[in-house]
Amino acid sequence: MPINRFPLQLRFGDEDSNGHVNNVRFVQFLEEARVRLSLLPLGAALSPDNPAESFRSVTSRTGMTLVVRQEIEYRAPLVYRQEPVWVEVWVTGIGASSLTYGFRIADDDGGRVYAHAECTLVMADAQTGRPTALSDMQVRVLEGWRGEPVPFRASEVNR
Numbered sequence: 001m002p003i004n005r006f007p008l009q010l011r012f013g014d015e016d017s018n019g020h021v022n023n024v025r026f027v028q029f030l031e032e033a034r035v036r037l038s039l040l041p042l043g044a045a046l047s048p049d050n051p052a053e054s055f056r057s058v059t060s061r062t063g064m065t066l067v068v069r070q071e072i073e074y075r076a077p078l079v080y081r082q083e084p085v086w087v088e089v090w091v092t093g094i095g096a097s098s099l100t101y102g103f104r105i106a107d108d109d110g111g112r113v114y115a116h117a118e119c120t121l122v123m124a125d126a127q128t129g130r131p132t133a134l135s136d137m138q139v140r141v142l143e144g145w146r147g148e149p150v151p152f153r154a155s156e157v158n159r
Contacts, residue, residue: 004036004090005086005088007084007085007086007108008032008085009084010080010084015080021078026072026074026105026115026117030101032087033103034119037089037101037145055138058135062138065124066129067121068120068121070120073116073117073153074114074115075113076112078105085105085107086105088103088105090145090146091145092148094143094146097123097134098122099120099134100120102116102117103117103118103150104117104150116151118150
């Protein structure tokens, strides 16, 4: 499964009065991972004329992406520490105008998982806000990042 991993440094202020990283910060971790992924160079295979081009630059030419759904399943408390937490991100779904990312927030070795998450975005026209179709280039990029469904506990229970 093609997964991209990004380290995220925790800040002391991420903790709440309960002594663990606040749930709102997890949403920000997902956003950070999505942005980092979108800024990776596409390379010569996908963009021979401009290998430094990114998914973000391709997307900005055709519109914008809007978050329409997020789901986070917290697996273990995360507390402040100096070592970064790692966010893994991959694509779990591609629709006509939508894309869905899967996430895992875990220790560097993957041993302790703090959360699994999924986020669906829709491509929209920057002027009207109405959904627009993903371009062929966007679909090719997203296919390269496609992986398995997010292993939510509810999915395991319903099998």
